Amino acid sequence: MKMVIAVIKPFKIEEVTDALNKLGVSGVTLIEVRGHGRQKGHTEVYRGAEYRIEYLPKVRLEIVCEDADAEKIATTISESARTGKIGDGKFWIVPVETVGRIRTGELGSDAL
């Protein structure tokens, strides 16, 4: 099993969710996070004094899935979250040892 992790722009959540639903993805975890990529943060002025916003608000999606589905899910997220401008985010896929459903105690693929 794999976990697809994506960090995207917050205002893209609806489009990504719709695309994932169309794909039939069952479980998604969304976390509000802050971070920056190559472009770093930006400088703002507050009452005449400059300050840096180093970490920009983003959302992070986590989806555990079968090995075969991982690439498709990642591509879907990538396409639906894309604006073409800097700061669109990243995704990555990591292996998952196992997964369990807490309510029933099922393990592995049954738990997905």
Added chain:
Amino acid sequence: MSRGKKFFLLTTLTLIALIAVGQLNHHADPGGPAGQGNGTVLNATKAATNNPLGITKVPLSATGMQTLANNVAHVAISVNFTWLLITGFLVLFMQVGFAFLVTGLTRAKNAGHMMMMNLVSFVVALMAYYAVGFAFQFGGIAPIANLGGTSPLTSMFGHGSAGVIGLHGFFLQSGNTYDVGVLAFFLFQVVFMETAGYIIIGAIAERISFAGFLFAEVAMGAIVYPIYGNWVWGGGWLSKLGTSLHLGHGAVDFAGSGVVHATGGWAALALAMLLGPRIGKYREDGTVRAFPGHNLGYVVIGTLVLTFGWMGFNPGSTFGATDLRIAIVAVNTLLAACSGAIIAMAWTNWKWGKPDISMTCNGMLAGLVAITAPCAFVAPWASVVIGIIAGMLVCWSVEFFDKKARVDDPCGAISVHGMCGAWGVLAVGLFADGTYGIGWNGVSTSALHGVQGIFYGDPGQLGAQIIDMVVGFIWAWGVMWLLFRIAMRFIKTRVDPEVEIAGLDEGEFGQICYPDFVLRTETDIGVTHELDAPVGTSAATPVTSE
């Protein structure tokens, strides 16, 4: 005995003492318990020169006429009482605006502390003003015609033109001051004092200890505010500059640009200088760090509430609705507020690339503060000019104190209230057009004109205003600096660095304003590193009490 128990006993004993001393001073009420004595034919005609209820028709008998005249006069005085009380309530509501304003301009970790200071400044300073402040300020003011009756506030230390402190009205009872007129006047004046009292919160925010804050509030309510207030409003020596030195109509400050706002602002300057900047405000390379306020919505709400309250602050200062100048006062106030806000918006957009929300709010307040002294004496066009200059002054001043003077003032209290208050006092000496204020401060000119600025031919008035402005600064800044410097030797006036980093909500009260949220931000993360820097090397090293 624990310190908390000691403080509780001390507070209780103080309150009991206040009750006892008040009771000992008990005298009969001169105006009658319902104020029947206020408003006779004599003081009503004196009170209302342009009174639409003026007596024109003579009834059948002399006795009938007398009764009718007394009734009409009583109605006029009652209208004035109502006006004074209602506008006083409006000024009281400004407390809400200030609480929103200063809490919004500071960080979420200190929000509970900010709100608590706004609440407690009210109760502590009110009791101090009740005990001694009101008597110091108005104990020797002459009877106020608009309120009728025979005022018992007649005792002043310092004769003639040299009055320095009032002596009737301690605990609102000494010297027969248990009187409807005096108490209506007290209500209106105590909320003004509260305004000066909470101005200082903006500059001491996010680092003062609660004990240090309580001390500052008592000093404000009992000494700093009332004594200078006596000099300008209570019949003291600054108001007599017109009769003693023939400087115009003496120091003229209609609703308190100087008495209330500059006093609060300059006292705030003294406190901010003694406390030192918040940890991390100035980086080791000398650059200034911004600590963005946590709720700009609060800032805007607060500003609009304050503007609404100002409709009591300025028009109420006629002490009566029978003086129809109130309409001009109200409109002038709004004109200055809006022009100040517009200029601040345009200035910040020009200088910093975008209009700054909180500075636009500060610009609005700057206009309000500046028009407070001249509002009754100037034409509408001059109000706009005064507001525009105030709006520019506040933008320049915030940057000046932040970057050049390096006085950390989280909410801009020094710039808004100190600088623009001083400008308002000065503006009377420039723009007053002579249409209002005939006989102000007991000055009667042969030409029978009102308060006139230098642009309308009276340079003496400008002289009186400059003296008032300078004396106001020296008194408020100097006395507060001295008192607080002494207090620093005995009480802990600034919180520990650990408490400041964690937030004063937690350290001072053990209660957090927003317990359901994680509050740390990147600005705080940067700051915690500086806490590890060797003491003395960082510009952020706070001035600590000995």
